[in-house]
Amino acid sequence: MNLFDLTGKNAVVVGGAGGIGQALAKGLCQAGARVMISSRNEESLKKAQAELKAECGADVLYYAADATDEGQVEKLCAEAVSKLGKISILINAQGFNKKFEALDFDMTAFRAMLDANITSLMMTAKYFGRHFKENGYGKIVNLSSVRGKIATKAAGNAAYCATKGAVDMLTKALAAEYGPFGVTVNAMGPNIVPTPAMTAIFEMRAKENNVTVEEYIKMQGAGIPMRRIGTADDLIGTAIYLSSAASDYMTGCTLYPDGGLTAIG
Numbered sequence: 001m002n003l004f005d006l007t008g009k010n011a012v013v014v015g016g017a018g019g020i021g022q023a024l025a026k027g028l029c030q031a032g033a034r035v036m037i038s039s040r041n042e043e044s045l046k047k048a049q050a051e052l053k054a055e056c057g058a059d060v061l062y063y064a065a066d067a068t069d070e071g072q073v074e075k076l077c078a079e080a081v082s083k084l085g086k087i088s089i090l091i092n093a094q095g096f097n098k099k100f101e102a103l104d105f106d107m108t109a110f111r112a113m114l115d116a117n118i119t120s121l122m123m124t125a126k127y128f129g130r131h132f133k134e135n136g137y138g139k140i141v142n143l144s145s146v147r148g149k150i151a152t153k154a155a156g157n158a159a160y161c162a163t164k165g166a167v168d169m170l171t172k173a174l175a176a177e178y179g180p181f182g183v184t185v186n187a188m189g190p191n192i193v194p195t196p197a198m199t200a201i202f203e204m205r206a207k208e209n210n211v212t213v214e215e216y217i218k219m220q221g222a223g224i225p226m227r228r229i230g231t232a233d234d235l236i237g238t239a240i241y242l243s244s245a246a247s248d249y250m251t252g253c254t255l256y257p258d259g260g261l262t263a264i265g
């Protein structure tokens, strides 16, 4: 028996057209799962679908939905069940980070981050949780961050850190409620990973440090035990573990595929 085999399992990856979500969708497909990716922009979803076909030959489905809108999340869940059948894996890889110094925080952006980074995870957990309860089995994997555990010296991360700390506690609370239904709820907390979401942030930090983006990325890697920053593909193993039978007795945990940052942070 291969504990990590996902053959016959169906998965939904919210944020599946994003840098991390697409890599995790690829990993799930390579482990044998059938996957539906979802996010708001249909063009990005189509592009991700074509790239996944080219990269690993998988016929991934997509459905455009705003995960901060409860009605759309309910429809996403219904659509996934109608197209794929029983779903047993939900990956929440949506969210964003807008940085403002706390003394000057744009409160509209703060609320939008709460919505995308935490409320949307509750909404997907509500509707997919009902489906998982009916089936007596399910795996929920939430994208947290090292920033849910360690704040940054550099200013600007108040909202992001707060939402990711909330992801860790939501994960624990849902694990407690869903455990009796045979459903595990875990999170994974990467350190910085170069994805489209990070381009502007790398440019901003490089400027602040008076270095090029490449030099900034090297500097960041130098401070980590593994001496490099991670890639989206570095996160696949953790996601497969948390999506597979290998983790059936692990719930309420945040794992850190972070090159060792939180070991020294």
Ligand SMILES: NC(=O)c1ccc[n+]([C@@H]2O[C@H](COP(=O)([O-])OP(=O)(O)OC[C@H]3O[C@@H](n4cnc5c(N)ncnc54)[C@H](OP(=O)(O)O)[C@@H]3O)[C@@H](O)[C@H]2O)c1
Binding pocket: 014, 015, 016, 017, 018, 019, 020, 021, 038, 039, 040, 041, 042, 044, 065, 066, 067, 068, 092, 093, 094, 095, 096, 097, 116, 120, 143, 144, 145, 146, 189, 190, 191, 192, 193, 194, 195, 196, 197, 198
């Ligand atoms: N990259 C990093 O360094 C890093 C480190 C630690 C944790 N993380 C976390 O990992 C997750 C993915 O990050 P990423 O770097 O892959 O970002 P990304 O490349 O920007 O991808 C984010 C994805 O989420 C989708 N999304 C955003 N808001 C949404 C909403 N309201 N409803 C549905 N989909 C939505 C985006 O698509 P649309 O805009 O089309 O909806 C996109 O597909 C986030 O939770 C992030 O905080 C990232």
